[in-house]
Amino acid sequence: MRNDIIISGVGGQGIVSISAIIGFAALDAGLFLKQSEVHGMSQRGGDVQSHLRISDKEIYSDLIPKGKADMIISVEPMESLRYLPWLSAEGWLVTNTNPFINIPDYPHIDKIMAEIKSVKNNIAIDADTIAKEIGSVKAANVVILGAASPFLNLPYEKFQGAIKFIFGKKGDAVVNLNLAALEAGRKFSEKNK
């Protein structure tokens, strides 16, 4: 078993929370894990990505080879496309549809969506709206993770467990919000895959 995942977004969007949840879930399932993340300069509103690898065998490289990723999870639509060279032919692209515009030449969203739709296996989800409906736009990243969860080789309970652990300190309300976000994302994918 092996899942190689690229997680992408813009510096400040908090992609770490997604890798932290998957990471915890993987470790809890007794798997090996390597997760390489970006710190420093590009966190100031630049493009950021994280390589997350989980496997039942020892993992060597911290970086995923190009063409080998099983999935791209992106919290921003244009950023999801930046890492296509890493995605394998059968890999899934799971992305938020809400653009984060901090540059003057941000392309028209229709053009971006057309490229996303041209990827064989794709899930484009309006995670912000779904998260707002549940209670807080802050849970958007967990909605996206929920949307990615059916395509990862980890039992659903492991994700739930990770959320309970990671958000536990912040109280039941936050835990329940994020569990609902996970569920909503997952339902969306099951309907739209």
Added chain:
Amino acid sequence: MRKSLLLGDEAIAQGGIDAGLSGIYAYPGTPSTEIMEFVQHSKQAKELNIQCTWSANEKTAVEAALGMSFTGKRAMACMKHVGLNVAADPFINSAFTGVNGGCIVVSADDPSMHSSQNEQDSRFYGKFSLIPFLEPANQQEAYDMAFYGFDLSEKYKLPVLMRITTRMAHSRAGVQQRDIKKQNNLKLPEDLVQFVLLPAIARKKYKKLLGVQPLLEKESEESPFNFYKDGSDKKLGIITCGIAYNYLMENIQNTNLNYPVLKIGQYPLPKKMIEKIYNECEEILVIEEGMPFVEEMLKGYLAKGKTIKGRLDGTLPRDGELTPNLVAVALGLTDTKGKDVPQVVVPRPPSFCDGCSHSDTYIALNEALRGYDKYAVFSDIGCYTLGALPPYNAINSCVDMGASITMAKGAADGGLHPSVATIGDSTFSHSGITGLLDACNSRSQVTIFILDNLTTAMTGGQDTPGFGKIEEICKGVGVELEHIRVIKPLKNQHETNVKIIKEEIEYKGVSVIIPRRECIQTLNKKNKEKFKNK
């Protein structure tokens, strides 16, 4: 025992704590910052009373670590690669004095310059200083090397360098912890002049350091971090250093390639192991992260021996970070790749945050400078370096920490006016103060902006060493009180600020303008904390 999930940086920190560390000294710098931060946030470190406040710069950090070691205790100094340039003087000389308690200097290199001004390879410093140095291939090794490094340091009474690179520093993996060691007791050096590098003593020290080299080489031959994996196909022998081993294994694990492999994690190079692979194989491929350090040594200036492949002959790129794909190509395997990046994707460079004080300062400065036909703004390193990008295009230099003030002084001495410097508050405490003293002593006509956002923003918001003391420092080194002007970088203060800047530019001496407003990131963080505690 369950493994803990740690960044390479955190593994080094946890390793240090568990191995009996008494003090860690550092100045922030990507990708090394999280080593110190981990210790600062560790409950265990707090209970053990481990000294862990930021130093003013890397030089003071290494010197403080040496002082801690003088007392017989274990100390670490951590920095990014260019920080070792700043600390080079005490670092090189500490190889001569030797140490008392174990002392590890960690230097984090940044190949491909994700957040740096150059991609120098710290291993050259290791060779230059003639001390043993370590290069972990994974997070577990990084943890173990803290234990091993302290023991090695105390065995030979020498500092040990640990060299890591960005991917090692900022990648997480499971790490198995060991039993905790107690801190050393206070025990002063037996030799009263051990640390006195008077020429006559230094000459003896140097001979001693040279004399110990064969022993260090022997340590490398027997090191758990160096091993030889035999292979049946002797057409090629592969030497890997540090994390390059991972990229090799990633590529060959499911193939029938069966070349002998020498994995190196401890230097000086294990000569016998190198000789073995060189003699047994027809050609050698060297895979190393950073500069062709080992490759150049093996090849020699005239390259008269066997074919050595690597970064020098184009088998691997001469510069930049390694990737699994680059190593695949070097091994003659197929390069894999998904779809190309679609044309609609445009670059997204880093930029000022919304509401950043630096952007208001630059807008005011640009306006104040309009009308002068020749001028320059010498800048420095930090978030404010982003002022080089459009729409600001506000600065003309970024060389090394502290260089803004000194370059502005030199340019003013050369007849340039206005000669302006912009330097952050943390960078000012790091290495701007001495330059300001120079400028005051020569009464150079410079306008120096100390951009005080009350934090070290670029590296994630660490405390600044000069916090709350900037005006006092300026006054102390000789800036006249009337020419220390504090302004508030806000849109609604724009007119006032432009006027003040213009006045100070025309002053025929050293003037300091301090735009002071808290970094928007740290402010948000604080507000969140407040909210949480309610």
